[in-house]
Amino acid sequence: MADFPEVDLSWLPSSPPLTIFLVFDVNGLLCDSDSGASGKIRWRENLNGFLRYCFAQFEVVFWSACGGKKLERYKKELQELTKVILRSDRLFGQDLCECSQHRDPLNPEKPIFLKPLSKFFAQCPDANASNTVLIDDSPDKSCMNDPRNAIHPFTYRSSDPNAPPGLMAMKRWLINLRGWTGDVREYVERNRPAWSYPPVTADRVRLLLEGSKAPQQTAAVMTL
Numbered sequence: 001m002a003d004f005p006e007v008d009l010s011w012l013p014s015s016p017p018l019t020i021f022l023v024f025d026v027n028g029l030l031c032d033s034d035s036g037a038s039g040k041i042r043w044r045e046n047l048n049g050f051l052r053y054c055f056a057q058f059e060v061v062f063w064s065a066c067g068g069k070k071l072e073r074y075k076k077e078l079q080e081l082t083k084v085i086l087r088s089d090r091l092f093g094q095d096l097c098e099c100s101q102h103r104d105p106l107n108p109e110k111p112i113f114l115k116p117l118s119k120f121f122a123q124c125p126d127a128n129a130s131n132t133v134l135i136d137d138s139p140d141k142s143c144m145n146d147p148r149n150a151i152h153p154f155t156y157r158s159s160d161p162n163a164p165p166g167l168m169a170m171k172r173w174l175i176n177l178r179g180w181t182g183d184v185r186e187y188v189e190r191n192r193p194a195w196s197y198p199p200v201t202a203d204r205v206r207l208l209l210e211g212s213k214a215p216q217q218t219a220a221v222m223t224l
């Protein structure tokens with residue numbers, strides 16, 4: 001049997017591209033949605049093209065702080081928009097969030113939901129802190145994570161659809177991320193976008209996390 005001929009494979013990249021998980025928030029990032037299960041959802045213009053690029057280049061996950069019927073509507077409309085069936089490990093809602101006991105004095109009725117990536121990693125074993133970026137307009141959501149695992153694009157409002165960041169700016173940032181071959185935390189640290197809110201401060205993290213203690217834990221501490 002003849003030997004296989006020598007084939008020049010030097011044109012191949014030295015290693016296959018890394019899998020990178022993008023965990024997208026929904027409201028305030030991809031759409032502007034009125035509150036309530038039946039509230040109107042206004043998706044960003046050209047969102048489909050942006051998401052199709054993301055689906056082709058990344059592992060795309062959606063994580064909303066909503067639950068119930070609103071989450072179902074997000075799922076249905078995202079699937080209709082992108083023609084992609086979202087698997088159960090690619091769409092998460094309030095169930096995967098932690099709820100801070102802290103309430104902002106200006107909006108005391110509104111719970112603050114947090115998105116600890118550790119809970120997402122437990123659902124998706126291929127994802128970890130070196131290959132995952134949470135993209136969420138609310139810095140509070142990421143207070144349980146390494147700040148280098150998230151960016152916080154300015155909140156999208158349909159009343160001002162041209163306010164930064166546009167989808168092109170986000171796509172450029174993602175194209176460069178796609179070219180990055182190391183730990184994504186280093187990329188985020190070196191390339192924090194100008195169109196992004198800063199991560200939460202240490203004081204804010206303390207406030208949100210102290211508020212997250214379960215009531216019985218607090219009581220136990222107080223009786224000591």
Ligand SMILES: [Mg+2]
Pocket residue numbers: 025026027028029136137138
């Ligand atoms: Mg949001």
